[in-house]
Amino acid sequence: MDILFETVSAKGHVCVGLDTAAEYIPPPVRRASRSDAEAVLAYNRALIDATVGAAACYKVQIAYYEEMGIAGLQTYAATLKHLRKKGALVIADIKRGDIADTARRYAKAHFDGDFEADFVTLSPYMGMDSIEPWLEAAGRLGKGAFVLMRTSNKGMRDFEYLEVKGRGAGEGGQKRLYEAVGDSLAALACGRLGKHGYGDYGAVVGCTEQDEAAAIRATYGSLFFLIPGYGAQGGAAKTAAMLLKDGNGGVVNASRSILKAWALDGIASEDANMDAAAAAAFRAVIKMRDDIRAALGSVA
DSSP states (O other): OHHHHHHHHHHOSEEEEOOOOGGGSOHHHHHTSSSHHHHHHHHHHHHHHHHTTTOSEEEEETHHHHTTHHHHHHHHHHHHHHHHHTTOOEEEEEEEOOOHHHHHHHHHHHHSGGGOOSEEEEOOTTOGGGTHHHHHHHHHHTOEEEEEEEOSSTTHHHHTTOEEEOTTOOGGGEEEHHHHHHHHHHHHHHTSBOTTSOBSEEEEEOSSOHHHHHHHHHHOTTOOEEEOOBSTTOBOHHHHHHTSBTTBSEEEEEOHHHHTHHHHTTOOGGGOOHHHHHHHHHHHHHHHHHHHHHHHHHHO
């Protein structure tokens, strides 16, 4: 997390989401490939090469690769390898959450070997014993994690906002479930603080709810945030900036607005090529980075 903090200081807050569906690729590029898995890998490499100088990190969502079967998982592994070759920090968006013995196997799979990443995303809802094996592996291997806390999807209120009883609860002894998760993560983080004041476990906190952003940031000062919801999901730069702390403390993920930037720029499908798509992705990253920096000034 210290390395991520320093990368954010140098490059800005953008996390490029490589949730790469074949239909996001310009049709001429897709047709020129022998398979969708091959097209996705070539597209990922081109966008990584174009944006690596301006992106703090990359988040690779495994579902987009699993749907293509064995060839897709080979593309996933090759994408991670290319990111490591470029010196980029990688978040494997795998959202694992299982009993301790199983968690140890998952940790070995995603912190080492073909699927090695710097961080993973985890779901905490089977309890803290589903998190602890990742903590042990992260400490041993120099890795990190982001645990789902308050997400950005519409269904987050189905469970994350349920009122529960807990220590430190507000009026009536109640707090929201996501706050109970945050409290447990903060307790873990406080025992493993790095030189910049953050634990090696961070939290996933979406930027779609502006009225809660400042309070969440103030409450969980030791947690580095992975902030989804920017762009296509409706999150704004101002809300993302409110979830940062002294200009750092989080990375803001965008996927479709970068992966499909060529189409959003108005380039006709049949006129688009790999160079145009990569250049459009780079412009999208720069604009997002600058918008967040400008928003930081407005919420300071």
